Amino acid sequence: MLELHNVEVTYSDVILALKGVSLSLREGQCVALLGGNGAGKSTILKAISGTLKSEDGKVSAGAITLEGTPIHNLEASEVVRRGLIHVMEGRRVLRHMTAEQNLIVGGHMVPDRAELKRRLDHVYTLMPRLANLKSRTAGFMSGGEQQLLLIGRAMMARPKIIAIDEPSLGLAPLMIHDVYEVLSRLKEEGTTFFLVEQNSAAGLGLADYAYVLENGRVVLDGRADKLAQNEDVKEFYLGVTASGERKSYRDVKHYRRRKRWLG
């Protein structure tokens, strides 16, 4: 339902961050996006959701279509109305509002109050930690708490597609587990996911299909379970050695082999 055709993105008219990226996302699927720092993952999400403009960036070539209609020239709020929500990186909560107000704003398109209430309860049951923080001012919550709130806020809108940037960022192990539980519940309920994730083990666990991004280009893609077996992905994203066991961070040599895909 979401397609990127040869998308190029430039920032400030000079920095070319995406150099022709094509991907596609089918309904009900979860697609994961892996890649090193600065590879362009967040840029892809921004391009899709129309928030590029606020950083002086633009889609300078190619097209992004949602259910067949091009969306790369739309305003961010319009894209949301078509059913795609982007959970941005950087823990951008509405800082002066309480956690609950954040959630209500997240569900601002819900027509009636009863439904809004239902959705709030739904979020609170899935993430009981948030229920305890209800009346806390969002700006004062801890990093992880804010991250949870963002996910809850996206859920409030019940979008068709959630494009989510590093959901596990800053979450404690137990919490990552819980969040992925929630995400897979949503997936079962039919939500489509576009997932950027550095915690590749978790990400690939949820994903059906994955792309590896390097330097603004897609360098590798495939079914998630296949990719999880790929030697390079194992080493560089999952952190396991060829022999299958995790190596210690203490043993990292001072000079080490780096993998750069050609592209």
Added chain:
Amino acid sequence: MDPSGIFATSYRADRRLVRTRWQALSLILFIAVLLAAPYLVGPRIVAILNIMYISAVVAVGLQICTGYAGQINLGQAAFMGVGAYTAAILAEKTGLSFLLTIPIAGFAAAVFGFLFGLTAARIKGFYLALTTIAAQFIFHFAVLNLPSSWLGGSNGVTVPPATLFGLRIVSEGAQYYLMLFVAAIMVAGAFGIVRSRFGRAFVAVRDDDVAAGIMGINVAATKANAFLIGAFYAGVGGGLWAYLIRFVGVDQFTLFNSVFFIAMIIVGGMGSIVGALIGVFVIRVIQEIIATVGPNIAESVTFLGGDIVFAGMNVILGGVIALFMILEPKGLMHRWTILKSSYRIWPFPY
């Protein structure tokens, strides 16, 4: 940024302002033209340049305070007024040379600015910007209500001409060199300040004052310093103004003037000394064109009536400023930077 192929070979070279031979040459040429200006252009242009130099000093100060340190300041005209009054009264009462009165004017304004800067330790953002308007009101009130033997009250102060080795600096030409000399020093100094640890501390405080504090920067002091330096520039500009007009009164330093200084740095581009200079140039030129062309239009298109033409000119001035802000919200300097960097990488976009 340099064009491809030119690389600095030492850190010293890397921080140089003038980096290529071409740049050096054009700078020398530029300075030569400025020095020769009174012989090249008519007195009207020289007079415009005089006012531009003064505005440049004031605007560069505002740029340091607002563009670099992020402390929006709507009291710059008042700070300028403090400088102008200081220079005027010193010159009138003590007969000190401008070589002393102008720096003292700067210091007096700096003290006044510093007092407002101290509030920046607590008040932030728009709140701070708007409290600086109070500087404007307090300055105005103080001048008019302090005993008139101090600041002349509503009478204003008449300033004797600046003299150097017994020569009176009264003609446009002579004044031109005074203004150019002071403005050049101040602008060069501004480059020095913003490239130093102070300039970086200013930007740090602007971008993230929490992190700045944790880097060991005393945030409150840095903000107050930004005001101090900005006001120092305003004060020096005010001192020059006193010697140019040779009469100072409170109504020469209004909130509206402050707004125009802000407009200058916005049009030129926030956070760039050159941007401030560009802004001064652009806005003053527009103003002068309007003042010059206006009467001609009014004369030739008589049926319009003079008032319409001139009101229209105000619309144009406001419109141009608004247009600049809409089309290039980051200022002309930003556009130039982008042009430069695309020229640097042309024809390879990556």
Added chain:
Amino acid sequence: MIYVINDIITGALIGLLYALVAMGFVVIYRASKVFNFAQGELVILGGFIVWYTTFELGLDLWLAITLSLLLSALAGYLIERIFLTKLIGESVFSMVMVTVGLLILLRGIVLLLFGPAVRPFPVIFPLKPLFLGEMLIPMNLLIGGLITIVAAVGLSWFFNRTRAGLRMTAVAEDHVVASSMGISVKGSIAFAWVLGAVLSTVGAMIFLSGKSLTFLASEIGFAALPVALFAGLESIGGLILAGVIVGVAQSLATNYLDPLVGGALGTVVPYLIMLGILLVRPTGLFGWRTIERV
């Protein structure tokens, strides 16, 4: 003594007028995070529209008032369309700065459209004051005060209790976040400017009723500014309290201190109060506290 009480009452009412003008600032800020420097210019624009519909078009007063409110709403909308829409997505700072340009521009436009002459302003509220024993209370200020209170209560309910208000609050927090949640930043800002312009026109009617109008009237914008900051830029309800305090202080200063000083202490007093309060509470009485987290 009775006169002191009368001065206090009049001062409070003038303060409420300031509060109404300040409400223009706050509404725009509250729905878009844009501080509008051209607020005073919006007041004179509204004033001239009223003058135009009553004196130039010669309409019946009520019709003229209605039409003026509609026209100023339109003006607010147009301003947003022309000047701010293009900047959505840019930093808020750029938008604020464009209002600086707007200030200069609107002055010119008002001059161009309506001319520089001092214009009579229609008598919208009865000129006869209300007599309370020996006290007298100007009618325009009294009715204006009531309007201010009603508007403040209504708008603060709107912003704090309704979902539309919450949406605008989100825009005021962060344009990018709001739009990424499907909130139309454009819509919110447009609404803010329409409301701001209408409030300014109402302010102009109260301020100028039965008096005269020139573009110097825009200074009320800066007179009202301390009230907005005193209350806190996000607080609509707080304007009432702030307005009353500033108004009373100013009135007492003008009537009892000015003659002693031999100067216009009354005009600086609001600024001094504002400075004082901000040093104690940096975001006004009820403004959002600055959140600093690392």
Added chain:
Amino acid sequence: QEETRYNVALLSDFSGPYADIMPILAAGREKVIDWWNATRGAQLGVTLNYKNYETRYDAAQVASLWPGIKSELEPIAVIGLGGPDVAALSERLPEDKIPMFMATAAYGYAWKPDSWIFNPRPTYSHESAGFLYWLRQKRGGDGPIKAAIMASEASPAYVDMAKGLEKYAEEHPDEIELVEVIYTEVQPTDLTAQMRRVARSGADALIIQTNTSIVVAAKRGLQANGADVPIMMSSHNGLPASGKALGGLEQLEGDYEAYGMAIAADEDTPPRQFYQTLSDSYGLKAPWNVVTAMGISQGLFAVTVIEHAIEANGPEGLTGEKVREALFAEPITTEETHGFLPTLSFTPEAPFPLKGLQVNVGSVRDGKIVVEATGAAIPNVEKW
């Protein structure tokens, strides 16, 4: 006869705070020069060219314009408008040796010897003192007359008006008792409280020489209090302007305007006749009111001085310096200015005549502006 041409620079404010009165003020002074060229100038073989410069009532603009004006026009005289012109040029003109002629009353702050800027009228404080002096005589009796004055700190000139009268009242307690000095904004919010003070102080007159908006607000304040204290206005905020802003001259019944210049009354006076000439034969498009009168009187003041200079030096080689000398050499008679101004005798001691000062008083009777008094003497006001 070969004709000689000289230039005069006109400083104007079409887009600043005085833009409202500028068009007619400008028309008045321009048409006077046209008239002079066609009549007196033609006889003397001299033509005066003029050019308007937009100063926006801003000293910076004046300062940047001036050197250009000087070199472009080489004017023998400047016809100025207001405070910023004075501020920006008071120290320049003596260097450049070009005199400037103003239309308005003078200011205390410009009251200095050896000036190059001249006002045909004394200071605003002289004018108000003269008015109060006249009012006291009209009232009769010995006691001082009680007056209140409105001022504003918006402009130093407005403060100056109050300061001068304050000083005079202080030194002449038997003549004037200044019961209230009220400072307000240029567009006051509400003056009811202040006007109650004025009414209760038993003031015989309220002096407002600042601007029209303050007159209107004060009037409303007085009306609210049911008080009837006559207001005295000056020329730039006079009866017609204030009446218009109030929605009708009848609202100002019994109020005054007073200044050292002809009153633009409805009666058929010599100034009125001269105005008619300008309208009929020189295309003057301006109503008969005080602003037009101010423009015309300024024009007449300037051309008469120039005329004197030509008469003394011949048509050739006229300079600004000679124009200034002519001003001191010979009085400008009231006939020469068609009754717009009293006879003016300048001395280098002050920028306005110190002797033989007079003020005219106009008032509203039955909805019409009438001349109450002409040539009322102004008492001897000391410098403050």
Added chain:
Amino acid sequence: MTAARKERQAPPLAVRSATLRFGGVTALDDVSIEVREDELLAIIGPNGAGKTSFLNVTAGFYRPQQGCVELIGQDVTGLRVDQIARRGLARTFQGTHLFGGLTVVENILIGRHTLMRSNVVQAFFHYGPVMREETEHREAVEEIVDFLEIEAIRNRQVGTLGYGLRKRVDLGRALAQEPSILLLDEPMAGMNSEEKEDLARFILDVREARKIPVVLVEHDMGVVMDLADRIVVLDFGRVIAEGTPAEIQRDPAVIKAYLG
């Protein structure tokens, strides 16, 4: 002699029974943690446990209601953040707090702000000594740039960098302060395992080269268990366990609250 000894014996950082409350929320509840010389101390705990709050208290950003903070034996409670920074404490941030308008090199140079000496007047005239000082410190910065392998982006504006690179610059800036103790708040967040390895190497190298203690707050258990000499576990603002990685991994309370 005894004073000097005492000085040496005093731990680089000690927080003694600190309690920090925000209204009804108790972020730290009688927390005492001592950092020993040359050690890498990890602090872990569930979200909202108070880890960041602990760092904030030590850095002087929050003032605890009770308890005190000692830096090398000196009580620094109540000092301003910049005063504490000048005494040798450096930290990185959980979110990034970089100076977006400056380039990478300039950001790192700010770390050296307090080590520089020139005054405003010298800066204004920008003659010899200022130039010398600037180049000197630039050299130090370039070393850090090399060390963190961010040469390629040294002249990029930091505002235009991705999250991961920013974290590196953040670390660089803290290193530039030449601190005597380094606090890192989730430095590995948002990195893939390759990048985590790089960063782990940097952290180990810093410790080796500069011999300074490091306090590490991190959620990645792999990293924590491998790198830490000692671990403190916080939950609801309280220390619930303390020990070597092996001990912590076995601690049932920790497993229940955190590891799962």
